[in-house]
Amino acid sequence: MSCEKKWIFVLLFVMALMMFSFCWYNMRSITWHPSLVFHCNSQPTINYVNTSSQFDLLKQDFLHRMLYEKPNALSPPRSDVLMMTPWFAPIVWNGTYNIDILNTQFHQKNVSIGITVFAIKKYTVFIKTFIETAEKFFMVGHKVNYYIFTDRVGDIPNITLGEGRQLVILEVPSYKRWQEVSMRRMEMIRDHARQRFVNEVDYLVCVDVDMMFSDDVGVEILSHSFGTLHPSFYAASRTRFTYERRQQSTAYIPTDEGDFYYAGGNFGGTVEEVYKLTNFCHNAMMTDKGNNIEAIWHDESYLNKYFLYHKPTKILSPEYLWPTNFGAPAFLKRRRFAAIPKNHNAIRNKRALRDYSRNKQKFHR
Numbered sequence: 001m002s003c004e005k006k007w008i009f010v011l012l013f014v015m016a017l018m019m020f021s022f023c024w025y026n027m028r029s030i031t032w033h034p035s036l037v038f039h040c041n042s043q044p045t046i047n048y049v050n051t052s053s054q055f056d057l058l059k060q061d062f063l064h065r066m067l068y069e070k071p072n073a074l075s076p077p078r079s080d081v082l083m084m085t086p087w088f089a090p091i092v093w094n095g096t097y098n099i100d101i102l103n104t105q106f107h108q109k110n111v112s113i114g115i116t117v118f119a120i121k122k123y124t125v126f127i128k129t130f131i132e133t134a135e136k137f138f139m140v141g142h143k144v145n146y147y148i149f150t151d152r153v154g155d156i157p158n159i160t161l162g163e164g165r166q167l168v169i170l171e172v173p174s175y176k177r178w179q180e181v182s183m184r185r186m187e188m189i190r191d192h193a194r195q196r197f198v199n200e201v202d203y204l205v206c207v208d209v210d211m212m213f214s215d216d217v218g219v220e221i222l223s224h225s226f227g228t229l230h231p232s233f234y235a236a237s238r239t240r241f242t243y244e245r246r247q248q249s250t251a252y253i254p255t256d257e258g259d260f261y262y263a264g265g266n267f268g269g270t271v272e273e274v275y276k277l278t279n280f281c282h283n284a285m286m287t288d289k290g291n292n293i294e295a296i297w298h299d300e301s302y303l304n305k306y307f308l309y310h311k312p313t314k315i316l317s318p319e320y321l322w323p324t325n326f327g328a329p330a331f332l333k334r335r336r337f338a339a340i341p342k343n344h345n346a347i348r349n350k351r352a353l354r355d356y357s358r359n360k361q362k363f364h365r
């Protein structure tokens, strides 16, 4: 063999070696599988016959550039209040969150919020102030449905609402006993959550009507499920909580259990979670009714039982339920949602008022 031919063979051998290495490099991550279709191209991706997944529909949400103060891992924004429960649910206090970040996140999800409120009998007088102040302070910039449950449709005033906000009047029966008026809210919220709210909104906020908004209440309150610290008991010991203490009641909580005393006048969460909560409370009430017992603080007692064993994922500080005649302690930086003092004689019947005052004195509320 001539020297020239020898070199041609060496060259061909080197080229074959290079091609082999190239192919090996491209195919190195392939594991052979019966459903594998291998295309002879240099695409490094592997194409399986069935490649679709629910993850293909995921959107990549990301925040735009924002300028704000850096959080400091060694310096909590508040040291005068508890900001986190032992089950890692944040407690919402002024100064602990950045509303711009939260608004951007919730706008990206295009959330809509339903707020349920009951105005039965004379309580329709509270509607005007409630809605007018909510227009100024409640979830401004987000989609809001006001769900007004009432037995007096004609008494609901016409109020002009902002863009993306609507008022839905739901006619419901009224009950004779005021305790029942308050308690049946659970059943009515539950039924409407199943039939209607689930198709219309993402979150529900369920509140008393004898209230006014006096500062911002925004998406910082939204979570899977949330409750509010009662303004009379945020600092109280367990034994002072006015939980139901009779063992015969389904709302019973022993004195060595309990995290917080939650207010009946402000709770919520996703429609599904509010359905579970209201369904539990209503069923528990019905069980008690069958046994001729009614929990001491009505719907509030059943709510407290529910939250003891289904811990809320967020807790609102008393900023979100504060009586206007309570004064403002130093830790209370804002009063956002205020209970209006009632002219009891005008708004409630006399006998009910007597029962009510008796209970209030008994429990120092």
Ligand code: 4GW
Pocket (backbone or CB within 6 Å): 117, 118, 119, 120, 121, 122, 123, 178, 179, 181, 182, 207, 208, 209, 210, 265, 347, 348, 349, 352, 353, 356
């Ligand atoms: C005693 O005569 C009454 S009437 C106690 C409650 C009553 C009542 C309550 C009512 O006649 N009509 C009514 O719509 N409600 C609803 O239940 C209303 O949404 C109210 O905010 C909620 C709870 O009652 P409340 O605000 O009087 O309870 P507290 O004093 O604990 O905030």
Ligand code: MN
Pocket (backbone or CB within 6 Å): 208, 209, 210, 265, 339
């Ligand atoms: Mn109230």
